Amino acid sequence: MEGVQSLIDFFLSRTDQVWAATFRHIQYVVAVLLTALIIAVGVGIWVRHRPVPREIALGIASVFLTLPSLALFVIFIPLVGLGFGPAYIALTMYALLPIMRNTVAGLNGVSPAVLESARGMGLSSRQRLWRVELPLAWPVIMAGVRVATLLTTGIAAIAVLVGGGGLGDFIFAGLRRMPLPNSFESMWTGTLLVIVLALAFDALFILITRATTSRGLR
Amino acid sequence: MTEALIKLDEVYKTYPGTEIPAVAALNLEINRGEILVLVGPSGCGKSTTLRLINRMIEPTGGRIYFEGEDVTSVNPDVLRRKIGYVIQQIGLFPHRTIAENIATVPRLVGWDSARIEARVDELLSMVGMDPSIYRSRYPKELSGGQAQRVGVARALAADPEVLLMDEPFGAVDPIARDKLQNEFLRLQDELHKTIVFVTHDIDEAIKMGDRIAILKEQSVVAQHDTPEAILAGPSDQFVEDFLGAGATLKGLNLMRAKDVELDDVTTVTAPTSREEVIQALESSGDTWVLYLDSNGRPLRWLDRKSIDQVQALDEAGKAVRVTVEPEDTLRDALEKMLQSSVGTACCVDPEGSYRGVVRVETLMELIERLQTEERERQAASV
Numbered sequence: 146m147e148g149v150q151s152l153i154d155f156f157l158s159r160t161d162q163v164w165a166a167t168f169r170h171i172q173y174v175v176a177v178l179l180t181a182l183i184i185a186v187g188v189g190i191w192v193r194h195r196p197v198p199r200e201i202a203l204g205i206a207s208v209f210l211t212l213p214s215l216a217l218f219v220i221f222i223p224l225v226g227l228g229f230g231p232a233y234i235a236l237t238m239y240a241l242l243p244i245m246r247n248t249v250a251g252l253n254g255v256s257p258a259v260l261e262s263a264r265g266m267g268l269s270s271r272q273r274l275w276r277v278e279l280p281l282a283w284p285v286i287m288a289g290v291r292v293a294t295l296l297t298t299g300i301a302a303i304a305v306l307v308g309g310g311g312l313g314d315f316i317f318a319g320l321r322r323m324p325l326p327n328s329f330e331s332m333w334t335g336t337l338l339v340i341v342l343a344l345a346f347d348a349l350f351i352l353i354t355r356a357t358t359s360r361g362l363r
Numbered sequence: 364m365t366e367a368l369i370k371l372d373e374v375y376k377t378y379p380g381t382e383i384p385a386v387a388a389l390n391l392e393i394n395r396g397e398i399l400v401l402v403g404p405s406g407c408g409k410s411t412t413l414r415l416i417n418r419m420i421e422p423t424g425g426r427i428y429f430e431g432e433d434v435t436s437v438n439p440d441v442l443r444r445k446i447g448y449v450i451q452q453i454g455l456f457p458h459r460t461i462a463e464n465i466a467t468v469p470r471l472v473g474w475d476s477a478r479i480e481a482r483v484d485e486l487l488s489m490v491g492m493d494p495s496i497y498r499s500r501y502p503k504e505l506s507g508g509q510a511q512r513v514g515v516a517r518a519l520a521a522d523p524e525v526l527l528m529d530e531p532f533g534a535v536d537p538i539a540r541d542k543l544q545n546e547f548l549r550l551q552d553e554l555h556k557t558i559v560f561v562t563h564d565i566d567e568a569i570k571m572g573d574r575i576a577i578l579k580e581q582s583v584v585a586q587h588d589t590p591e592a593i594l595a596g597p598s599d600q601f602v603e604d605f606l607g608a609g610a611t612l613k614g615l616n617l618m619r620a621k622d623v624e625l626d627d628v629t630t631v632t633a634p635t636s637r638e639e640v641i642q643a644l645e646s647s648g649d650t651w652v653l654y655l656d657s658n659g660r661p662l663r664w665l666d667r668k669s670i671d672q673v674q675a676l677d678e679a680g681k682a683v684r685v686t687v688e689p690e691d692t693l694r695d696a697l698e699k700m701l702q703s704s705v706g707t708a709c710c711v712d713p714e715g716s717y718r719g720v721v722r723v724e725t726l727m728e729l730i731e732r733l734q735t736e737e738r739e740r741q742a743a744s745v
Contacts, residue, residue, distance in 0.1 A: 256457075259454045260421075265417060265450070266468050267442070267515075269440045272471075280703050281458055359459070361459065361502060
């Protein structure tokens with residue numbers, strides 16, 4: 146009980162700092178997901194009927210995900226300096242695979258009969274993409290986006306290593322001052338907020354997916 | 364001389380990496396308003412031939428003419444919007460409502476929304492589906508037969524001159540298929556579209572076709588004629604083998620229930636009583652009377668024994684499980700008769716009201732006559 150009380154005290158005594166870090170964390174997630182969505186869906190569309198480029202693209206995205214985050218965040222400092230930049234690039238690289246893989250799976254999962262009839266009725270390839278393929282693949286793509294969101298929300302805590310801020314600041318500060326007073330409180334504040342944020346994003350995406358998916362597909 | 368609406372002129376299709384063409388030097392003319400059935404063993408290239416017409420497959424050589432115009436190199440999307448296309452798996456858009464599915468081509472060619480809405484309702488009624496019920500449903504809520512009806516409605520949406528149908532009724536069960544075929548023939552009586560219809564089923568070909576093109580390997584036309592002429596005089600051994608045994612039985616595919624004289628049986632109409640049924644049996648001297656519901660639809664066959672055993676008329680005797688429609692071929696009628704409990708098939712109009720019966724004796728006489736005719740023909744040709 147004492148621990149919870151001191152955690153609340155810690156939180157209340159620096160709400161400004163907490164909000165700033167949370168906001169920065171949200172910035173990472175939003176910016177990274179938008180970028181990754183555009184790149185991954187774009188690449189996914191381009192490779193959907195091209196088996197060799199498809200395997201190459203998915204292979205590269207898989208390699209990104211296996212790179213140790215400690216290294217990946219630091220690698221870009223020479224290029225873009227400290228702060229938001231290197232963290233943003235590293236996180237985007239991580240977010241690519243789930244979205245790209247689901248985009249490819251969703252697009253390749255569209256029934257050949259549906260595509261055949263669409264073509265037979267005179268829909269051009271662009272019309273088929275926008276009116277048939279993407280709407281049908283959408284729930285699958287969104288499932289990939291949800292995975293990417295959870296991934297990004299968690300790993301964004303490492304941005305602190307390159308001075309990028311976010312909730313990782315609290316975790317790292319606590320770690321460094323161990324076992325001084327408030328170190329555990331600091332770690333717990335950062336960790337719990339990351340979890341809350343991840344759950345909030347996930348709930349948001351469930352709502353977005355429901356609202357943007359045709360009733361005929363549910 | 365009727366004008367050919369579609370003309371394939373020396374059309375070739377060779378797939379990359381193969382030497383032997385899938386379609387070799389095909390010449391085919393399709394007349395305005397006819398149903399031409401392309402039929403042949405699997406792998407003969409009949410689907411390929413169909414898909415060459417709307418250029419789903421691009422020909423390697425030769426020309427394709429549509430309404431006198433060479434369409435071999437026009438924009439295929441524009442061409443396809445003028446040609447209805449129905450495939451076996453239908454391919455309705457699962458994320459679109461039935462109305463939106465049907466509206467696909469009208470929207471592509473820029474009809475205004477009021478016109479599209481009216482057209483959707485018209486088409487749904489035409490294929491026998493209540494627009495107020497089905498308009499806003501999704502494909503997953505339809506049965507196989509209903510989905511096929513919507514598929515046909517969607518293909519007809521922008522009122523194309525031509526309909527291409529690739530085994531359209533191949534994926535539904537035999538009873539539903541029969542019904543769909545009849546409905547479609549009835550529809551065609553009103554619409555007079557030019558239809559190219561692919562099937563591997565010779566019985567379906569004989570039933571549906573105004574003319575039939577029997578194809579062998581590489582889409583070589585073995586015989587191209589009316590079903591009657593093909594049955595009467597197969598041009599070669601291949602056609603004969605493909606027609607198979609029982610040409611007489613196949614001949615029954617050429618005649619429809621509406622072509623034979625229907626017999627009458629004694630009927631009683633609900634609401635009625637046991638006494639009235641007994642009286643009807645006695646005064647007619649028949650073994651069976653047909654019990655109709657208040658709308659004139661056949662319900663049950665009743666005989667004296669059965670109503671003595673069971674009190675309620677709705678449970679006595681034998682249920683009328685299958686009925687024949689005027690568009691059914693006599694072959695269908697024969698099959699239904701075999702399923703029927705009394706060797707007699709009830710003929711009903713499209714609303715289901717009783718019109719008369721076809722007796723097995725009627726068909727036997729007809730078969731005997733056909734067999735005699737065939738024997739005489741064979742004797743004459745020897």
